[in-house]
Amino acid sequence: xxxxxxxxxxxxxxxxxxxxxxxxxxxDLWGNPSSMHYFGGQVRKYIEAARLQVANLIGADPTxxxxxxxxxxxxNMAIRGAVESAPRGTRIITSRVEHLAVLSPCRRLREQGYExxxxxxxxxxxxxTDELRKALAAGPSVVSxxxxxxxxxxxxxxEKLAKMTKDAGGIFHTDAVQAVGKLRxxxxxxxxxxxxxxxxxxxxxxxxxxLYVRKGTRLTPILxxxxxENGRRAGTENVPYIVGLGKACELAAWNIKAEMERxxxxxxxxxxxxxxxxxxxxxxxxxxxxxxxxxxxxxxxIEGEAILYHLSDIGIAASSGSACTSGSLEPSHVxxxxxxxxxxxxxxxxxxxxxxxxxxxxxxVIEHMPAIVKRLRALSPFVR
Amino acid sequence: MWDxxxxxxxxxxxxxxxxxxxxxxxxxxxxSLACGDALKLTFxxxxxxxxxxxxxxxxxxxxxxxxSSSALTExxxxxxxxxxxxxxxxxxxxYLGGLPEQKMHCSVMGREALEAAIDNxxxxxxxxxxxxxKVICTCFGVTEEEIIRVTLENSLSTVEEVTNYCKAGGxxxxxxKDIERIIAQVRKEREAATSQHGHEKxxxxxxxxxxxxxxxxxxxxxxxxxxxxxxxxxxxxxxxxIISFRGMCAHCHVADVTMKDxxxxxxxxxxxxxxxxxxxxx
Numbered sequence: 001x002x003x004x005x006x007x008x009x010x011x012x013x014x015x016x017x018x019x020x021x022x023x024x025x026x027x028d029l030w031g032n033p034s035s036m037h038y039f040g041g042q043v044r045k046y047i048e049a050a051r052l053q054v055a056n057l058i059g060a061d062p063t064x065x066x067x068x069x070x071x072x073x074x075x076n077m078a079i080r081g082a083v084e085s086a087p088r089g090t091r092i093i094t095s096r097v098e099h100l101a102v103l104s105p106c107r108r109l110r111e112q113g114y115e116x117x118x119x120x121x122x123x124x125x126x127x128x129t130d131e132l133r134k135a136l137a138a139g140p141s142v143v144s145x146x147x148x149x150x151x152x153x154x155x156x157x158x159e160k161l162a163k164m165t166k167d168a169g170g171i172f173h174t175d176a177v178q179a180v181g182k183l184r185x186x187x188x189x190x191x192x193x194x195x196x197x198x199x200x201x202x203x204x205x206x207x208x209x210x211l212y213v214r215k216g217t218r219l220t221p222i223l224x225x226x227x228x229e230n231g232r233r234a235g236t237e238n239v240p241y242i243v244g245l246g247k248a249c250e251l252a253a254w255n256i257k258a259e260m261e262r263x264x265x266x267x268x269x270x271x272x273x274x275x276x277x278x279x280x281x282x283x284x285x286x287x288x289x290x291x292x293x294x295x296x297x298x299x300x301x302i303e304g305e306a307i308l309y310h311l312s313d314i315g316i317a318a319s320s321g322s323a324c325t326s327g328s329l330e331p332s333h334v335x336x337x338x339x340x341x342x343x344x345x346x347x348x349x350x351x352x353x354x355x356x357x358x359x360x361x362x363x364x365v366i367e368h369m370p371a372i373v374k375r376l377r378a379l380s381p382f383v384r
Numbered sequence: 385m386w387d388x389x390x391x392x393x394x395x396x397x398x399x400x401x402x403x404x405x406x407x408x409x410x411x412x413x414x415x416s417l418a419c420g421d422a423l424k425l426t427f428x429x430x431x432x433x434x435x436x437x438x439x440x441x442x443x444x445x446x447x448x449x450x451x452s453s454s455a456l457t458e459x460x461x462x463x464x465x466x467x468x469x470x471x472x473x474x475x476x477x478x479y480l481g482g483l484p485e486q487k488m489h490c491s492v493m494g495r496e497a498l499e500a501a502i503d504n505x506x507x508x509x510x511x512x513x514x515x516x517x518k519v520i521c522t523c524f525g526v527t528e529e530e531i532i533r534v535t536l537e538n539s540l541s542t543v544e545e546v547t548n549y550c551k552a553g554g555x556x557x558x559x560x561k562d563i564e565r566i567i568a569q570v571r572k573e574r575e576a577a578t579s580q581h582g583h584e585k586x587x588x589x590x591x592x593x594x595x596x597x598x599x600x601x602x603x604x605x606x607x608x609x610x611x612x613x614x615x616x617x618x619x620x621x622x623x624x625x626i627i628s629f630r631g632m633c634a635h636c637h638v639a640d641v642t643m644k645d646x647x648x649x650x651x652x653x654x655x656x657x658x659x660x661x662x663x664x665x666x
Contacts, residue, residue: 303420305446309396312385323420324446324487329524329547329554331420342418346444379402379450381424381442382417 002315004361008201009150009178009294009352010319014244015203021247022205025240033237034228043239050246054210057249058195059186066211066232067242071177071198072101074211075144077222077233078173078194079105082142083114084220086171091115093135093143093170095127095156096337102144102175103333119145123339124286125154132161136168143172147179147195151321151334151350152285153294155183162191171217177201177209181252182260182291193217199241203354204248208241259355264292266362267353271295273366278373284321284340284348293353296321298344301383302376307349310372316365321348343382388447389481395451400458403440409433412501413512415493419524419551421445423453425497427460429505435464441497448487455479456494469502471495472537473549488549492534520562523555531563535570539602543567578654592655593620599654600627604647608633615647618664625651628664639663 005013031040033047051062068074079102083090094106096118103118110116117135120128127145135141143165148155158174165172173194179185180195181202187195194217199208213219213232225234274297275281284296299307304320311318319325321332323346330336331345340348351365377383388396408426415422427439439461443453455476460468473491477483483491503509517527534540534549543563547553553560587595597617608614613633619626627647629639636642640663648661 301417301444303445303449306396306450309385309393309447313397322446329420329551342416342420346417346420379399379442380444381413381422382444 002364004316004357004364006351006353006357006361006365007317007319008354009153009350011200011206012203012354013356014200014205015248015251017251018204018244018247022240022244025243029239033239034226047237047239047242050242053246053250053253054197057185057253058180058197058212059188060212061215063230064187064212064215066213066229067237067245068209068211068233069207069238071099071175071196071201071209073223074177074196074198074209075099075101075173075175076105077211077219078196078213079142079144080109080222081219082171082173082194082217083109084222085218086142087140089139091117091135091139091141093117093119093132093141093145095119095121095145097121097125097149097151097154097334098144098146099150099175099177102146106144121154121337125149125152125284125334125338126286126289127156127161129157129161129164132164136164136170141165141168141170143170145172145174147174147176147185148183148291149285149334150178151332152296152338153178153291153352154285155179155289155291158192159190162193166191178291178294181249181256182263182293184256187212187214194219199245199248202248202252204245205241208238208245210245260292263353263355263357266357266359267293267295267351269359270351270353270362270365271297273362274369277366277370282344284335284338284344294350295352296348296350298340299347299349299373300343301380302347302373304347304349306376307347307372310375311369314368316368319350319352321350322346386448386484386487388451388484391455391479391481392448392451392483395454395480396447399441399443399450399454401440401454401461402442404442405438405440410501410505412497412499412504414496414500415445417444421449421490421493423449423493423497425453425456425501427501427505429465435462436460436468437462445490445493446487448483449490449493451480452476452483452490452494453497456498460498465502465505468498471498473534474538485545485548488538489551492550520566521552521555521559524551526550526552528562528566531566532570535567536574539598541567541571541602541606545606575653589620595655596620596625596651596659599651600647603650603654607646608642613642623656623658623660625659625661626664627661 029043031043033044051065054065055062092106092114106116119131145161147158162172171193174192175196177198180197193214195212197210200206221232223234228234280300282298304322305324308320321335323329323331335345335348405426405428409429410427412425422444424442427436430437439457441453441457443450473495476491476494517529520528531552540546543553543560546563553563612631614630616628618628633639643661651659
């Protein structure tokens with residue numbers, strides 16, 4: 001069967017080069033890098049090489065990179081670690097459209113007595129910066145606002161938000177797992193204190209991620225134990241996966257501009273094709289400020305899960321913000337925060353591309369989507 | 385992906401009886417765009433106004449909502465209205481070979497639309513689901529009566545199950561306490577009814593096994609599941625009930641206590657006073 005994979009914001013295929021780079025660390029170089037013998041000790045240099053590769057992708061110093069097990073861990077480490085070392089009375093500021101990896105730890109801290117402010121967005125998904133300014137003025141704060149939204153691809157003006165936070169004396173963390181590898185990011189230009197990135201969103205495997213921690217940032221480790229990662233994250237290093245993440249970052253850095261222009265061209269063709277061939281459709285999120293690989297389209301009067309199953313039947317993988325797929329009975333919190341009408345919220349479909357997609361695949365989707373939409377609308381009591 | 389049966393997928397991919405019946409005798413409409421699923425059911429009776437001669441549906445919703453609607457039309461075609469009025473959400477789910485727990489509300493939507501359509505024919509009422517009585521869940525507009533009904537018909541015992549079956553509690557969650565109260569009330573009434581005439585009735589072996597299974601599903605397993613455990617019925621030999629613990633219970637050092645104090649006590653209460661529970665050691 002055909003396999004047109006357009007769900008890269010969920011997870012992405014592992015690059016063959018990454019697999020090749022990892023294999024020796026299962027077969028031969030499986031020693032513990034902390035060991036006081038050559039067999040283990042020789043592995044250390046590969047970890048440091050990977051740290052440099054990750055640092056290079058975002059313009060950081062290698063000492064500022066901490067390896068973790070997943071994006072969720074990076075986010076928890078940043079938020080909880082910063083709050084624990086911050087002065088009493090520090091508030092937490094985040095946005096209503098964050099991934100649960102950020103929202104859940106913030107809400108947990110709220111239960112523990114911290115004040116948490118969630119900043120809203122407008123109908124195009126843009127952050128309400130006035131709300132942020134007011135929240136920052138109220139006192140010391142730890143701010144966590146994503147670089148790019150996983151569902152709509154909307155990119156926040158992180159440079160401006162980080163500056164506002166720093167001017168107010170706060171700590172700024174950004175969940176950039178959807179942005180790293182898709183946008184050019186340089187932490188020398190953007191005053192973020194911490195930045196989360198995740199391997200499996202950029203063609204490394206699941207189970208490896210990193211947190212960038214700017215030099216001088218106070219951070220209490222949330223996983224105390226051994227001295228690994230300079231005492232910031234204990235646990236024996238996951239060497240093969242760290243090497244894999246390094247390789248994936250090196251590949252992403254290579255020609256990122258041209259590659260992403262190619263991806264954006266495919267995304268634009270897909271979007272234009274679907275909007276013209278399927279009536280009653282709309283884009284969720286500001287088209288002018290988005291990741292190059294993401295489009296979120298609402299097919300009105302029909303429901304997302306039903307669309308996904310029909311797409312899956314013909315080998316197309318996408319995702320939806322509908323109630324039935326969001327793990328609850330209501331549409332995704334991102335779509336609701338934007339105030340998308342219910343006629344459209346339940347029928348929102350996200351297509352997220354990668355450099356491994358082709359124009360032929362895009363044509364295939366454009367060719368088959370109208371029939372699926374027509375079929376489901378023929379069933380719908382809301383279509384006349 | 386959901387663990388849908390082949391039958392669910394078949395009815396989703398090839399829905400039967402789609403559309404609107406011309407000059408319908410009964411029209412039922414439930415759900416809304418806001419709720420995420422909606423069903424419009426229309427039927428026409430035969431010339432004698434006895435049996436359902438034709439029935440069609442339109443559904444906005446997920447794969448299992450579409451499949452449940454399609455199944456409903458197949459079930460009731462040819463039935464008398466009295467027969468159709470007795471169709472439960474269980475019948476719809478069973479027809480499809482089962483639905484995932486979180487999707488049971490799709491089968492309840494089918495039953496509600498059917499009731500609304502029959503009501504529309506018989507009394508000329510609007511054919512829309514009426515919010516009679518006290519609304520408990522304001523997010524999804526579910527009444528106390530509706531919650532009592534799904535709880536009774538499906539032997540539900542937790543708030544989560546009630547949410548799966550009728551959506552109540554699945555939005556803001558503010559009504560969860562009320563749902564808990566309703567479940568407790570239903571349980572009390574059921575227990576009172578059982579103690580009045582449940583015990584001493586003569587039952588066949590088959591009925592007895594079914595009663596044991598039902599009691600385990602309703603009274604015992606939800607309790608064990610709270611602690612990550614579970615129990616399975618292996619065999620029934622006379623008054624001996626042979627069970628096997630699963631999950632956390634399988635490794636629990638107080639499983640024997642659980643067996644006597646929970647499993648046996650409940651089975652004695654709801655099935656028969658002479659039941660002895662043994663653990664399968666095979």
